[in-house]
Amino acid sequence: MSRTATLKRTTSETDITVRLDLDSPAYDAPATGHGFFDHMLDALARHSRLSLSVQATGDLHIEPHHLIEDTGITLGQALSQALGDRKGIERYGSAFVPMDETLAHVVLDLSGRAHLAFEPETLDVWGTAGGMTHYHLREFLRGFCNHGGVTLHVRLLAGREAHHVIEAVVKALARALRDAVALTSDAMPSTKGSL
Secondary structure, X not given: OOOEEEEEEEOOOEEEEEXXXXXXXXXXXXXXXXXXXXXXXXXXXXXXXXXXEEEEEEOOOXXXXXXXXXXXXXXXXXXXXXXXXXXXXXXXXXXXXXXXXEEEEEEEEOOOOOEEEEHHHHOOOEOOEXXXXXXXXXXXXXHHHHHHOOEEEEEEEEOOEXXXXXXXXXXXXXXXXXXXXXXXXXXXXXXXXXX
């Protein structure tokens, strides 16, 4: 069974194509026109060890919100399609990632039910990273969860500077996702018999 997906989303604000392969670590550099966001998508691909290709354009002359949110939506759709009925997956993933003074913890459940608990929005996180803030990260994750059927909890245990906070969270997400999508049995990982 091939666990792959290619999704395209085109609106008046963005044009995004995401290709995802859950079983191949092949690398394809992301190209969104936003340097720091490309860096984060690169980190997501490398640390999840999933094959992820993102080609996107957006109304960056306004600000990066639409591009980042819509990429999260498209990635979530691609994940859901690639997972299929989700039979045999580990389902849960958890990871702590430090980055200098920052420590992020991400826990996720590929339950088919969308929920985002994003602790950094309640904290005093300073600045931006190439124009990307932790609020943009929240919108990326919200789109990803809502369209991927993911329950996701993001906790910030230490850190205040936006660059390190965003990067630590993305890397923790990648490592948790790598564990959760792994095929570990032939069974449906639910007492309900479906996800």
